[in-house]
Amino acid sequence: DAKTTQPTSMDCAEGRAANLPCNHSTISGNEYVYWYRQIHSQGPQYIIHGLKNNETNEMASLIITEDRKSSTLILPHATLRDTAVYYCIVRVPTGANNLFFGTGTRLTVIP
């Protein structure tokens, strides 16, 4: 699986959009971009995933650049409960291979 690079930490004001970047310059054509988050002392939670088109669900939006070398997770209206570590993972969604967690981005939503 391709490696990813994320900023160590970010702050966001409550109610504002949180934009979390991820670089995955070595991503291969059949690898998807997945985002998970981990709230303190809990297991990771799936947020969203995509291949090359932008995706949106009830939690977030995922913007993938045309060359697929980077992506941005957008939380449109951040709340205090969105404070967590956000992990960007790229992988081929076939088989039962594990998820490799990098260091992630620690997002702190500020009141």
Add this chain to the structure above:
Amino acid sequence: GAVVSQHPSRVICKSGTSVKIECRSLDFQATTMFWYRQFPKKSLMLMATSNEGSKATYEQGVEKDKFLINHASLTLSTLTVTSAHPEDSSFYICSASLYMRSDYGYTFGSGTRLTVV
């Protein structure tokens, strides 16, 4: 759907004793489960891959005789920390593969915080 229940959420044990952590898939069958370990302020590190009906595959550096994994059914995998020591204190997390459902990929348990005193 696709819920993984992990139990206990928190356990304190004495040095030298063994602790069993259970990971159950509640509404689906999980032929493959994964066990992770997480130290404070660190990322998740894969310990082993648990396959139903066969031996687990351990990552390099993980002692298989210390961290016993059993995956005897399609809905249950267990991790037993044998002869626990204070350095085994950590946050242990299981996950189940939903490789037949590419929309989720994986679902995780809520984690077990083990403290060895």
